[in-house]
Amino acid sequence: MINKAGDFLDMANQLQEKLVMYRHRLHAIPELDLSLPRTTAYVKEMLESMGLTPTPVGESGLMVTIGGQRPGKVILIRADMDGLPIKEEADISFASLNGNMHACGHDLHTSMLLGAAEILKEKEEQLCGTVKLMFQPGEETLHGAKMMLENGILENPKVDAAMMLHVLSGMPIPEGEFLIPEAGDTISSSSDWFEIVIHGRGAHGAMPDAAVDPLNVAAHLHLALQGIISREISPIESAVLTIGVMEGGSTNNVIPDIARMKGSVRTFKSILRDKIETRIHEISTGIGETFHAKVDVIYTRGCPEVKIDSGLNDQMKTTITDTFGASSFINLTQLIPGGKLMGSEDFAFVTQAVPSTSVFITAGDTKEGYSYPMHHPKVMFSDDVLSKGAAVYAAFARDWLESNR
Numbered sequence: 001m002i003n004k005a006g007d008f009l010d011m012a013n014q015l016q017e018k019l020v021m022y023r024h025r026l027h028a029i030p031e032l033d034l035s036l037p038r039t040t041a042y043v044k045e046m047l048e049s050m051g052l053t054p055t056p057v058g059e060s061g062l063m064v065t066i067g068g069q070r071p072g073k074v075i076l077i078r079a080d081m082d083g084l085p086i087k088e089e090a091d092i093s094f095a096s097l098n099g100n101m102h103a104c105g106h107d108l109h110t111s112m113l114l115g116a117a118e119i120l121k122e123k124e125e126q127l128c129g130t131v132k133l134m135f136q137p138g139e140e141t142l143h144g145a146k147m148m149l150e151n152g153i154l155e156n157p158k159v160d161a162a163m164m165l166h167v168l169s170g171m172p173i174p175e176g177e178f179l180i181p182e183a184g185d186t187i188s189s190s191s192d193w194f195e196i197v198i199h200g201r202g203a204h205g206a207m208p209d210a211a212v213d214p215l216n217v218a219a220h221l222h223l224a225l226q227g228i229i230s231r232e233i234s235p236i237e238s239a240v241l242t243i244g245v246m247e248g249g250s251t252n253n254v255i256p257d258i259a260r261m262k263g264s265v266r267t268f269k270s271i272l273r274d275k276i277e278t279r280i281h282e283i284s285t286g287i288g289e290t291f292h293a294k295v296d297v298i299y300t301r302g303c304p305e306v307k308i309d310s311g312l313n314d315q316m317k318t319t320i321t322d323t324f325g326a327s328s329f330i331n332l333t334q335l336i337p338g339g340k341l342m343g344s345e346d347f348a349f350v351t352q353a354v355p356s357t358s359v360f361i362t363a364g365d366t367k368e369g370y371s372y373p374m375h376h377p378k379v380m381f382s383d384d385v386l387s388k389g390a391a392v393y394a395a396f397a398r399d400w401l402e403s404n405r
Helices: 007-014 016-027 037-049 106-122 144-150 214-232 270-290 310-324 348-353 383-403
Strands: 055-057 061-067 073-080 129-136 161-168 178-180 186-188 191-199 239-248 258-267 294-303 329-331 356-362
Touching (some): 007 016, 007 106, 007 310, 007 383, 016 106, 016 383, 037 061, 037 106, 061 106, 061 144, 073 106, 073 383, 106 129, 106 161, 106 383, 144 348, 161 310, 161 348, 161 383, 191 214, 191 270, 214 239, 214 258, 214 270, 239 270, 258 270, 270 294, 310 329, 310 383, 356 383
Parallel strands (some): 073 161, 161 356, 178 329
Antiparallel strands (some): 055 061, 061 129, 191 294, 239 258
């Protein structure tokens, strides 16, 4: 049995200064979607400096394996690396100046996983199997995880289980607390987008009888689509249909030819996801026919819901207790009724393929001046949690391999 008395935490604490260096460098150069040339090059350089051999996986993705000297299973631990197209307004010395921003903490995730890589490399001969590290682009656009799966991230060696970590800021929770979801359930919703193009017939605003008004169709459609949630989905289920764009026309006395609507759909169950997509098509067609307009629906699937495996969830609680103490985590249900987040996470593609779990770590308490939520141009995250994140990545991987040999 490998000693679990905080050994990885001690190692992570010794790496803290280096982790801060990683984080500040990555924070200053945020890149978007699947195009992360500077970010990927930096991560690759740091991994190689540890004696590791990172392998490219698709566009901007990297994979590293550690261990394998002793027979056993394969556990994947993942960090996302991309930023957001937000101009940073946070008052910090290492703020981004390129018009993009790490407003969701992916720079912390990547730095933590680099720290875990160094810890695991040092203890490589003790690992009861193999740890595979997944450095992923394109989480914010929901492109990256699927792309890396399509490029074989779960094969050679074949992954048996997976885990992700995510920081949280701008919440009234003490810094450094871990939040663990309920076992055997979904914690993050699916995410889809749709665009509805309404083709009418324009006319002078004084002669509406000569027109097929696409704006009128859009107004009826907006109300009708909300009826899916309020009248066709059980009140005990959770689903969201949001219209974020309604546009058409260019002046006050002309009925336009075309109007557009754009929206998003989020659910926790695939059966609801399918139902809502079908009803958007049916209602759009029906409303269009009622008002003599042609309506086209472009529906795009983003990512499925994130599933949590009970066994891995229990292992996460054990690892955190052994590494940080029994009072270091709370259940997500204590913070959020039902323990589910309507936000989406493309790690979902991994959770649909192999048993997986997730953990959150608080990186900014509103009572300590971290007032802004994630995705806000003024959001900030505390560097102090970097060593904790590195330790939990590494300790969870080690413990799961040992418990499943």
